């Protein structure tokens with residue numbers, strides 16, 4: 571299974587760049603930027619990661635990213651993630667970034683996006699990794715602030731493939747951002763939104779995503795399984811669901827393997843992703859391996875999930891096809907080989 575997971579070319583559709591900031595990197599950037607932290611070692615940083623739900627995670631996530639100050643810091647953050655991704659044979663990423671988490675600390679939008687974009691160009695050239703950025707709005711900030719950031723992004727429209735919605739969901743439904751997302755759609759952006767697991771009004775939020783916002787994808791979206799009508803709509807429209815098993819194990823105490831299986835059985839495009847791998851201590855391959863080890867996912871199921879990420883990604887069909895052909899070629903070899911050995 572480990573060799574199969576490594577050999578398959580993979581896509582990641584739900585990873586927050588700020589959530590890839592490793593403890594060692596937090597310490598190095600703090601030193602470079604003369605910021606004092608209450609931690610002397612990476613072990614001490616890790617020991618402080620005691621989140622048990624979304625709000626307790628977000629507190630540490632925002633505290634960690636405060637060390638990011640300069641364009642070079644954003645370059646280093648993104649390039650370090652791209653190197654890790656390429657090493658596990660991820661060939662395509664649609665990563666999130668959270669500009670408001672930086673502009674609210676006095677860092678300019680241009681500083682953030684220029685650093686990330688430069689890393690993206692270098693990752694394509696040096697690592698053969700392809701990437702399209704998704705700009706997320708923080709849903710616990712105002713719709714006016716989201717609109718301002720949408721305006722700030724427009725000069726960079728060609729660098730950003732879509733917009734998303736993240737941060738604390740409680741009391742912050744998709745409909746709060748209906749005008750922002752309508753304008754983003756007009757500007758040509760693809761649309762996605764987090765519907766985190768077991769939030770207040772999760773089902774209502776998914777309903778709004780589908781009926782009011784007309785999203786192209788849903789991030790997490792596990793609670794859609796509570797409604798046959800919503801499941802049918804998601805399957806019918808071919809909407810991808812970016813599930814994050816190890817993140818779910820932290821935030822709701824469950825790898826959600828059964829839920830992923832139910833989605834596949836209903837013809838919904840479930841995909842597997844890492845969310846915030848430096849915090850949840852698991853990158854994409856670790857998430858796939860966890861499903862195999864702890865939820866008995868078979869090689870065929872893993873291949874389906876890996877294929878789904880390319881089907882649900884926002885590349886044009888002619889660019890998806892070579893990846894799908896390669897997956898099928900590798901999967902056939904592995905599954906036949908293991909069949910013979912058995």
Ligand code: HPA
Nearest residue numbers: 586736737764766845846
């Ligand atoms: N949910 C909401 N906000 C976030 C997440 C998440 O999974 N990760 C980083 N910000």
Ligand code: ZN
Nearest residue numbers: 586736764845
């Ligand atoms: Zn997320």
